[in-house]
Amino acid sequence: MTALTKQLAPTPPMGWNSWNTFGHNISETVVRETADALISTGLKDCGYNHIVLDDCWSVKDGRDKNGDLIADPEKFPNGMKALADYVHNKGFKIGIYSDAAEKTCGGYPGSLGFEEQDANLWASWGIDFLKYDYCNAPLYDQAEAIKRYTRMGEALRKTKRDFLFSLCEWGNQSPHLWARNIGGHMWRVSGDVFDSWINIWMKDWKSYGIGIDVSIDIANDLHSYGGPNGWNDLDMLVVGLKGKGQISGGGMSFLEYQTHMSMWVMACSPLMIGCDVRKMEADTASLLMNREVLDINQDSLGIPASRVKQIGTCDIWTKRLADSSIAVSVTNRGSRGEDISLKARDIGLLETPKLARNLWTQEDIADFKVELPLRVEPHETILLKIN
Ligand code: GLA
Numbered sequence: 001m002t003a004l005t006k007q008l009a010p011t012p013p014m015g016w017n018s019w020n021t022f023g024h025n026i027s028e029t030v031v032r033e034t035a036d037a038l039i040s041t042g043l044k045d046c047g048y049n050h051i052v053l054d055d056c057w058s059v060k061d062g063r064d065k066n067g068d069l070i071a072d073p074e075k076f077p078n079g080m081k082a083l084a085d086y087v088h089n090k091g092f093k094i095g096i097y098s099d100a101a102e103k104t105c106g107g108y109p110g111s112l113g114f115e116e117q118d119a120n121l122w123a124s125w126g127i128d129f130l131k132y133d134y135c136n137a138p139l140y141d142q143a144e145a146i147k148r149y150t151r152m153g154e155a156l157r158k159t160k161r162d163f164l165f166s167l168c169e170w171g172n173q174s175p176h177l178w179a180r181n182i183g184g185h186m187w188r189v190s191g192d193v194f195d196s197w198i199n200i201w202m203k204d205w206k207s208y209g210i211g212i213d214v215s216i217d218i219a220n221d222l223h224s225y226g227g228p229n230g231w232n233d234l235d236m237l238v239v240g241l242k243g244k245g246q247i248s249g250g251g252m253s254f255l256e257y258q259t260h261m262s263m264w265v266m267a268c269s270p271l272m273i274g275c276d277v278r279k280m281e282a283d284t285a286s287l288l289m290n291r292e293v294l295d296i297n298q299d300s301l302g303i304p305a306s307r308v309k310q311i312g313t314c315d316i317w318t319k320r321l322a323d324s325s326i327a328v329s330v331t332n333r334g335s336r337g338e339d340i341s342l343k344a345r346d347i348g349l350l351e352t353p354k355l356a357r358n359l360w361t362q363e364d365i366a367d368f369k370v371e372l373p374l375r376v377e378p379h380e381t382i383l384l385k386i387n
Contacts (some may be wrong), residue, residue: 001109004035004153008100008164009185010228011298013270014060015050015095016043017131017236020195020274024056024106027075028083035090037278044091046289047298048273050129050164051087052095063109068121069098084126084330095129095164096122100148101252104136112137112148115155123159131155134169142173146182149175153183166233177223180230186270189218195242196249197256197379209249210235212260213333216315219267223306226268232304233270237261240275240284247274254283257361261287262381265297266305266319266329292359293383296327305329309346313339314376318347319383326383327359332376342372349386359383 011236016034018026035051038044057080059070071080080096098118099110100102111118111132122130132152138144149167158162167179167187175187194200194209200211215234226232239261243251252260264271273288280288296319305319305327313334319327328347332338344351358365360383366372376382 004157004183005180005185005229006162006183007229008162009231009304011168011300012049012231012268013164013186013272014047014298015052015093015127015272016048016277016293017052017054017095017272017274018235018245019054020238020241020245021079021276025246026053026057028078031083031279032086034077035087035092037280038092039090041277041280041285042289043273043277046291046294048271048288049091050093050095050272052097052129052131052272054097054131055104055133056108057096058108058109067114067117069109069114069118071362078347080125080127093128093164094126094214095131095166097131097133099133099135099137100145100152100169101134101136103136104132106202110136111152116158117154118157119152119155119163122163123161128162129164129166131166131168137169138187139172142178145169145173145175146178148180149184150182157183168233171218176225176232185229186231186233188233188235189222190215190235191261192247193238193305194247194249195238195245195251197252200249209247211249212238212252212256212263216331216333219263219269220307220317222378223261223267223304226302226304228302231268231270234264236272236274237264237288238274239287240273240280245274253379255377257284257287259379259381261293262329262360262383263331265293265383266317266327268297268302268304271297290360290362292357292385296321296359296383296385299327308348311340311342311346314338314340316346325385325387328386329381330374330376331381332378335378337375337377339373342374344368344370347386355387357385357387359385
């Protein structure tokens with residue numbers, strides 16, 4: 001870790017972000033109700049302790065006469081300081097959003113040329129986290145991207161307030177190679193993840209919305225770059241959107257959401273909920289709130305998992321844990337159910353007695369020495385902890 005990166009993210013950050021459900025329809029009412037719901041549902045106790053306002057929080061057509069960004073008075077009639085106080089009093093950290101260009105993705109004012117002024121304003125409101133986007137900035141110019149993110153990183157540090165710095169340039173300029181060195185704590189590794197198993201063509205954007213199946217390969221390619229205080233960010237969770245979020249994609253089956261959650265957990269991705277937690281249903285809660293599963297993501301060694309083997313259409317991934325056990329995921333990426341045999345030596349274990357626990361069902365399923373038979377349904381992930 002470099003001296004620049006403050007140790008604000010020893011394990012992958014967890015929380016909630018407004019974008020996937022609310023888009024430009026954010027407001028202080030939504031944020032307050034979400035804070036309350038994160039508590040009443042038990043999500044906060046599970047570790048989801050950041051509340052991040054994404055794009056569209058400010059007045060769209062400009063800054064005030066001093067050049068300051070203005071929180072939209074219709075969406076936030078009591079202002080950002082009062083909202084930050086509310087959220088802090090409930091024990092959360094609060095995040096905000098801007099962009100390393102003149103305008104954000106939604107066309108709101110960005111922070112290019114105003115880095116210090118904006119950082120000071122956010123610090124005065126008590127903001128703890130910045131998601132810094134890259135719309136309207138030059139693509140495929142790595143030096144320019146590094147320059148723009150460095151400038152904002154410096155501005156944040158100059159405020160003397162602790163800001164968790166979340167880079168969102170979608171992986172085009174290999175942020176895994178430099179984001180940590182300029183003070184970033186997490187960096188997006190792809191375009192926006194949609195509520196879909198496969199990539200979908202977005203006519204308006206002239207690009208693809210990323211599906212879960214593709215994210216899994218990106219996570220494997222980049223696994224060695226993530227670790228304490230600097231994480232590969234696979235994007236906000238789409239668990240629970242069920243096709244209803246403001247990002248489309250049509251929705252996924254329960255087992256596909258389970259695979260999505262399993263792989264974000266295994267990859268040590270930040271876990272930022274994107275659904276409307278005020279209306280969370282029981283199946284969604286079961287995926288977001290399984291503590292044994294979350295413990296794998298939050299393990300103190302912070303080693304992202306990687307693929308060790310493919311059997312038929314199944315991916316086998318492993319992740320070493322601080323208590324000397326390992327987490328193993330078996331993901332069937334094909335469209336037919338598979339009966340496989342997981343061999344101890346395929347996952348780097350000796351043929352001595354060991355106990356396999358299924359983390360989704362929270363059952364000890366087998367003592368085995370040499371191999372473990374498993375049935376894996378299409379697009380299902382079985383998550384095991386093996387002692
Ligand atoms: C980009 C980002 C998203 C979201 C939107 C907001 O697409 O990748 O995560 O922040 O902008 O406009």
